[in-house]
Amino acid sequence: MRVFVAGASGAIGTRLVPQLVDRGHEVIGTFRSPQHAERVRALGAQPIALDLLDPGAVRRAVLETEPEAIVHQATALANARFSRNFDRTFAQTNRLRTQGTDALLAAAREADVRRFVAQSFASYRYAREGGPVKTEDDPLDPTPVATTRESNAAMRHLEEAVTDAGGVVLRYGLFYGAANDGLIEPVRKRQFPIVGNGDGISSFIHLDDAAAATVLALEDDGAGIYNVVDDEPAPVREWLPVLADALGAKPARRFPRWLARLFAGDAAVVIGTEARGASNAKVKRELGWEPRYPSWREGFVAAYASIALAERRKPDPAARAGQSPARLSR
Numbered sequence: 521m522r523v524f525v526a527g528a529s530g531a532i533g534t535r536l537v538p539q540l541v542d543r544g545h546e547v548i549g550t551f552r553s554p555q556h557a558e559r560v561r562a563l564g565a566q567p568i569a570l571d572l573l574d575p576g577a578v579r580r581a582v583l584e585t586e587p588e589a590i591v592h593q594a595t596a597l598a599n600a601r602f603s604r605n606f607d608r609t610f611a612q613t614n615r616l617r618t619q620g621t622d623a624l625l626a627a628a629r630e631a632d633v634r635r636f637v638a639q640s641f642a643s644y645r646y647a648r649e650g651g652p653v654k655t656e657d658d659p660l661d662p663t664p665v666a667t668t669r670e671s672n673a674a675m676r677h678l679e680e681a682v683t684d685a686g687g688v689v690l691r692y693g694l695f696y697g698a699a700n701d702g703l704i705e706p707v708r709k710r711q712f713p714i715v716g717n718g719d720g721i722s723s724f725i726h727l728d729d730a731a732a733a734t735v736l737a738l739e740d741d742g743a744g745i746y747n748v749v750d751d752e753p754a755p756v757r758e759w760l761p762v763l764a765d766a767l768g769a770k771p772a773r774r775f776p777r778w779l780a781r782l783f784a785g786d787a788a789v790v791i792g793t794e795a796r797g798a799s800n801a802k803v804k805r806e807l808g809w810e811p812r813y814p815s816w817r818e819g820f821v822a823a824y825a826s827i828a829l830a831e832r833r834k835p836d837p838a839a840r841a842g843q844s845p846a847r848l849s850r
């Protein structure tokens with residue numbers, strides 16, 4: 521199949537393109553930052569510079585390359601600084617999920633593209649009621665925290681537009697598996713605390729497993745929404761200590777809710793104490809997907825072994841102050 525991957529140079533795109541090429545697909549890969557052309561070419565795709573927020577350019581790119589399938593993996597989260605206001609951090613990504621999706625779908629219709637798969641998100645989106653793990657049929661949170669409303673609305677827009685058009689939406693868990701994963705620095709710096717009882721559930725997914733599910737979704741001929749998450753949705757109080765250890769970091773701090781609300785805002789409190797996780801039963805059943813890393817327990821260790829080793833080799837600052845390097849290395 522000729523596959524047009526929007527966002528081929530990003531975290532998921534760079535895992536997806538080689539898997540598509542290995543399966544014999546021909547890939548056109550878009551990038552936004554000029555320096556990423558070579559990255560996309562080296563992965564085995566035909567690189568194309570594209571701003572998804574320019575509908576005319578999107579139309580031209582799709583009509584000229586004549587793909588049979590489109591995958592929308594464009595976000596704008598590189599170097600994102602998470603603040604109390606999620607919507608501010610996600611503003612550009614929200615535009616990619618609304619205007620960008622609309623532009624790609626319009627071009628897909630005009631070019632008779634037969635498959636359309638788009639990225640969405642599973643963690644922290646389901647209604648905060650009932651059991652801890654939710655399926656695609658369960659309701660989304662009807663009252664998301666005020667500072668996340670625009671981001672939630674953008675994901676809803678993407679999901680409705682894509683499924684209305686007969687496409688597939690993949691609600692991925694939290695990505696991990698790269699050296700620049702967003703959680704690494706906050707966990708290393710002990711800026712990601714366990715809030716309250718740490719009961720909020722997160723769903724994770726290794727980037728290679730997310731890419732593998734995406735290939736299966738493309739090669740299938742069905743439509744609909746799939747959670748693409750690992751087998752073990754887990755509360756923060758369980759996974760955060762394991763992640764800190766896998767990174768060679770000191771244990772996470774514990775914050776009472778009021779303190780977390782003061783410093784990090786309501787969304788951080790909800791994520792840490794009330795959020796629900798997602799079930800992967802449907803993607804396994806319907807697409808035959810099996811994760812290579814069924815749990816973040818082994819996935820974190822595999823992904824971060826080299827980081828943890830470097831961290832543990834660093835002399836501790838107290839020792840460094842009083843001892844010579846030769847002595848430290850003993």
Ligand SMILES: NC(=O)c1ccc[n+]([C@@H]2O[C@H](COP(=O)([O-])OP(=O)(O)OC[C@H]3O[C@@H](n4cnc5c(N)ncnc54)[C@H](OP(=O)(O)O)[C@@H]3O)[C@@H](O)[C@H]2O)c1
Nearest residue numbers: 527529530531551552553571572594595596597598694695
């Ligand atoms: N489910 C999740 O947990 C999740 C989802 C998404 C991202 N993340 C995390 O966020 C971090 C950053 O993600 P990332 O490395 O994929 O970077 P990113 O900045 O989010 O970029 C993703 C892709 O979208 C492209 N892009 C950005 N703006 C665009 C635009 N206006 N038009 C067309 N394409 C555009 C990028 O191109 P260029 O690279 O050329 O700029 C790249 O190919 C990573 O740690 C990642 O794991 C997590």
